[in-house]
Amino acid sequence: MARTVIGAVVAVVLVIAGYAVWQVARLGFGIQRSDILEGKATGEEMNILLMGLDSRLDMNGKPLSPELYEALQAGDATDGGLNANVLMYVHIPADGSRAVAFSIPRDDYVDLAGCPDGVCKGKIKTAYGLAFDQENRRLVNQAGLSAEDRHKQSRDAARKAQIATVEKFLDVSIDHFVEVTMVAFFEIAQVVQPITVCVKEDTVDTYSGADFKAGEQQINAQQAVSFVRQRRDTSNSKLLFTDLDRSRRQQAFIVSLLTQLKQSSTLTNPVKINGIVDVAQRNTAIDSGLDPITLAKTANTLQGGNLSFFTLPVASFDNVDGQDVNVVDLAAIRATVKEQLNPPTPTSAAPASPTPTPSINGAGITLDVVNASGRDGAAKAVLDGLAAKGFTRGKASTGTATEASSLAYAAGDADRAKALATYLGGVTPREDTSLSAGTMVLTIGSGWTAPSGLGPTAAPASSPAPSGSAAAPVDATGGGVSGPPPTALTELQGSGIPCVK
Incomplete structure (x- = not known):
């Protein structure tokens, strides 16, 4: 239906x-x-x-x-x-x-x-x-x-x-x-078609008419109805959909x-x-x-x-x-x-060493964060902390696991990128000509140690919060083939083309 x-x-x-x-x-x-x-x-x-x-x-x-x-x-x-x-x-x-x-x-x-x-x-x-x-x-x-x-x-x-x-x-x-x-x-x-969407896996549902290939694709109005009403996969037993996936x-x-x-x-x-x-x-x-x-x-x-x-x-x-x-x-x-509704104010990060903390001014910079560390909530925690320093929230996503951390920046933003990389510690800045001015992409690897106030606060997905306590959000685009579990509070950032189950 x-x-x-x-x-x-x-x-x-x-x-x-x-x-x-x-x-x-x-x-x-x-x-x-x-x-x-x-x-x-x-x-x-x-x-x-x-x-x-x-x-x-x-x-x-x-x-x-x-x-x-x-x-x-x-x-x-x-x-x-x-x-x-x-x-x-x-x-x-x-x-x-x-x-x-x-x-x-x-x-x-x-x-x-x-x-x-x-x-x-x-x-x-x-x-x-x-x-x-x-x-x-x-x-x-x-x-x-x-x-x-x-x-x-x-x-x-x-x-x-x-x-x-x-x-x-x-x-x-x-x-x-x-x-x-x-x-x-x-x-x-119908008015705005075609619409670009993204799914993580090939998926077919003969009930809703869904038939999508992995990755970004443009769809028409009738396909859009199938995209938002799909609640099962009739071709892949690993894709066990629930109503939460449809949300x-x-x-x-x-x-x-x-x-x-x-x-x-x-x-x-x-x-x-x-x-x-x-x-x-x-x-x-x-x-x-x-x-x-x-x-x-x-x-x-x-x-x-x-x-x-x-x-x-x-x-x-x-x-x-x-x-x-x-x-x-x-x-x-x-x-x-x-x-x-009432998020706590992020704690200001303390310098990792006696070296003077560089001036961090995020005004005019949109920051995307890719969590490749394997630690739940790391991307959101960094965005929360750096938004307090003037950075505009970009997309928080999950990437392929890696140990190294990097900060990609557009031409002309080298000084500000180097200051941010120094502040974060253990992050290598690199110019990326494909980025638009005023855009940076931070990739967090497993070897990165977050400054105070920027570390992930989320509990591991395998350790649910005690009954009656607030749930820590996990990335709505994460969870591999199976997607996030129904017992998890999921968060989706309001920009970009999210790739979901």
């Missing part, structure tokens, strides 16, 4: 916002709005719940065209439902610092706020559909209420229940929401799309911009307090790659009342979210 990448719709509109505010203003006049969160926003920070519905209907509950059903390969109006099969909590700080997005696995077994339809515990995705059903049945015989008004009021009840359930689960406050139907993703992909596919698609839009002519093409806004108007609902012009102000945050995507871990899998569910460590989930 197809699932929606709701974040792609929002992210694309945000990017457009930075270039064409008038188009975003036009979006505000046509998009569907809801008053359910009126008065909840308390400041300039934004806490948004993105909800993607497993519905083969439009925003008003009406069937799609036969052409769309054929293109989606996902059944017809009788298939799917109103479960929120994609849930992503996004926090955008008021000060412009790192934004974070948490993908919540749809089958997490949680307490459902308000016990909709008398169900007090179930899969987190079902809060929406159960509350819709409960309200729709309550209103069905109400005099003077049209079917369209009943549908709208039932949707608002469903949104309230889903938002309250996520707030309770993560112990957060949500002041905005964005909701889209399944068709939105396909239509966005990482969705995140990778968003990041790839944002990267591509910055590098292509899409944002200067009025026809394509109009097309994207039109899709958002037809297939998106937002709360009344979410002003598209305010959204425009967050565009630079996303465009600069100052965004991290996390996929929340599960403790184990189980079967409850005939349903396959994800068992979660509630205390650990809440502690993990809290820690990522």
Whole structure:
């Protein structure tokens, strides 16, 4: 069954916002709005719940065209439902610092706020559909209420229940929401295709139609639907997919799309911009307090790659009342979210020797870090530490194991690269003519000893954190053929073309 990448719709509109505010203003006049969160926003920070519905209907509950059903390969109006099969909590700080997005696995077994339809515990995705059903049945015989008004009021009840359930689960406050139907993703992909994505292994899934070769490749809209909905491999028994892998596919698609839009002519093409806004108007609902012009102000945050995507871990899998569910460590989930929303300030590194510490100024330098050391979390730890010294966060990735460490830099950046290499210690600087000015790539080998404050804080993947404690993130693109385990909190940086399972 197809699932929606709701974040792609929002992210694309945000990017457009930075270039064409008038188009975003036009979006505000046509998009569907809801008053359910009126008065909840308390400041300039934004806490948004993105909800993607497993519905083969439009925003008003009406069937799609036969052409769309054929293109989606996902059944017809009788298939799917109103479960929120994609849930992503996004926090955008008021000060412009790192934004974070948490993908919540749809089958997490949680307490459902308000016990909709008398169900007090179930899969987190079902809060929406159960509350819709409960309200729709309550209103069905109400005099003077049209079917369209009943549908709208039932949707608002469903949104309230889903938002309250996520707030309770993560112990957060949500002041905005964005909701889209399944068709939105396909239509966005139609406008911006072809899209560049990357997978680590050849993979085929006859159910979703996925058929991809290892490495980067350009795909069309129909292939994009297969890319984000793949949850099994029918040709390679080593590629054991879970819904968490699909969450990482969705995140990778968003990041790839944002990267591509910055590098292509899409944002200067009025026809394509109009097309994207039109899709958002037809297939998106937002709360009344979410002003598209305010959204425009967050565009630079996303465009600069100052965004991290996390996929929340599960403790184990189980079967409850005939349903396959994800068992979660509630205390650990809440502690993990809290820690990522309030990251500790990195400790300043002390000099490794009496030699005076060189002046480190990262302003204007984008730093990518390749972890070839075999130590989990090393790339992220270095980026965290050096971001505090003015470096722009680039991509954190995992490379082929090596002992030596190096720092590649572009022509003209030799002095600053040598200063950074001296500060890091044990790192060999080298000029790389393929790099653009203002870009450096640090490769961390197993022989490197990190200065204080820059070392990895993550526990080894084989040693899970104690119950109730915050999970340390691992690279979402790591884990070899099998990919990261479902018990790991994974992090994907918001720039580049991520290569995922």
